[in-house]
Amino acid sequence: MRILKPGDPCPCCGQPIKEGLTREKILLLSYIAEGKTMLGVAGMFKEDLHETTDN
Numbered sequence: 090m091r092i093l094k095p096g097d098p099c100p101c102c103g104q105p106i107k108e109g110l111t112r113e114k115i116l117l118l119s120y121i122a123e124g125k126t127m128l129g130v131a132g133m134f135k136e137d138l139h140e141t142t143d144n
Contacts, residue, residue, distance in 0.1 A: 093119045100125055 093100075093115055095108045100122035106115070 090119060090123045092116070093122060 093106060095106050095110070097106050098104070099106050100118055106118065110118075
């Protein structure tokens, strides 16, 4: 998992993450970003599965 840093885009709103956030908040945003990535990957496999079963 990649830990986000100030200046990285927020996974919730896309704005740059501000300086001064606590470690807990940065980790929470990092977990959210990781979850969104995993959901995107799972969605790709789901789309592939539908394409192969529709034929």
